[in-house]
Amino acid sequence: MNYQKYVQMLKAMADPNRLKIIDLLSCGSLCACDILEHFDFSQPTLSHHMKVLQTADIVAARKEGKWQHYTLRAEFIATFKQDTARLLASDQRCVCHTNACQECVSGKAVITNEET
Amino acid sequence: MNYQKYVQMLKAMADPNRLKIIDLLSCGSLCACDILEHFDFSQPTLSHHMKVLQTADIVAARKEGKWQHYTLRAEFIATFKQDTARLLASDQRCVCHTNACQECVSGKAVITNEET
DNA sequence: TTATAATATAGATCTCTATCTATGTAAGCG
DNA sequence: CGCTTACATAGATAGAGATCTATATTATAA
Numbered sequence: 001m002n003y004q005k006y007v008q009m010l011k012a013m014a015d016p017n018r019l020k021i022i023d024l025l026s027c028g029s030l031c032a033c034d035i036l037e038h039f040d041f042s043q044p045t046l047s048h049h050m051k052v053l054q055t056a057d058i059v060a061a062r063k064e065g066k067w068q069h070y071t072l073r074a075e076f077i078a079t080f081k082q083d084t085a086r087l088l089a090s091d092q093r094c095v096c097h098t099n100a101c102q103e104c105v106s107g108k109a110v111i112t113n114e115e116t
Numbered sequence: 117m118n119y120q121k122y123v124q125m126l127k128a129m130a131d132p133n134r135l136k137i138i139d140l141l142s143c144g145s146l147c148a149c150d151i152l153e154h155f156d157f158s159q160p161t162l163s164h165h166m167k168v169l170q171t172a173d174i175v176a177a178r179k180e181g182k183w184q185h186y187t188l189r190a191e192f193i194a195t196f197k198q199d200t201a202r203l204l205a206s207d208q209r210c211v212c213h214t215n216a217c218q219e220c221v222s223g224k225a226v227i228t229n230e231e232t
Numbered sequence: 233t234t235a236t237a238a239t240a241t242a243g244a245t246c247t248c249t250a251t252c253t254a255t256g257t258a259a260g261c262g
Numbered sequence: 263c264g265c266t267t268a269c270a271t272a273g274a275t276a277g278a279g280a281t282c283t284a285t286a287t288t289a290t291a292a
């Protein structure tokens with residue numbers, strides 16, 4: 001689990017406007033001008049948000065003529081779901097990834113699964 | 117899907133220290149002093165982070181003598197997983213929740229599932 | 233080539249937030 | 263009671279980030 005990458009994704013998602021952009025893109029690819037229609041902020045602000053989403057590897061861009069088409073990355077969807085599942089694993093096994101958990105070290109946590 | 121609540125959870129999680137706290141708590145309940153041992157920041161800073169996590173309904177606190185015991189809320193785990201799954205639904209159906217998606221309105225998105 | 237349309241970049245500003253020190257509160261102990 | 267321990271609150275500060283206006287870039291069309 002790539003802690004840093006997961007935090008970067010969370011940060012990129014933790015803005016209502018960017019979350020809405022991700023939601024819009026879950027319908028399929030859109031160009032910048034189409035996305036912009038759904039918001040009140042300016043075009044440079046959208047450009048900024050799209051850059052944040054690209055830097056976090058959430059969104060991919062491909063240029064076609066004058067237009068920039070944005071798409072949700074399949075790898076982001078898979079990675080984010082997987083990391084979330086691991087962080088919030090609901091089985092009894094301690095899944096702390098910090099390597100600093102006293103519970104894990106002391107064995108107080110219920111570890112029921114010996115594989116891996 | 118409660119958009120605002122989901123954003124609040126994402127914001128609370130989108131800090132490396134708070135994410136580590138969540139990870140530590142996935143091993144089971146811990147008191148503030150135990151959590152603090154895993155970090156370099158001051159006690160008031162931890163107090164601040166715990167408040168953010170409580171306000172987002174990620175963590176529950178119960179006082180026992182001098183100690184504050186913190187636990188991950190089961191409802192948070194369920195809600196966050198569910199909202200994430202809905203946002204990033206991998207089927208072909210458009211799952212945009214913004215009520216503003218032109219793709220959805222125009223029917224360009226592939227809607228394969230007619231149940232609700 | 234000139235004009236227009238789509239997008240990016242630069243720089244400024246204002247708000248939010250993570251952190252600190254200092255202090256307050258509350259519980260247990262001698 | 264006074265002391266210590268565990269935690270919260272208040273207030274200040276420094277850095278990050280969301281937004282804007284102005285301008286640059288790139289592509290197409292007339």
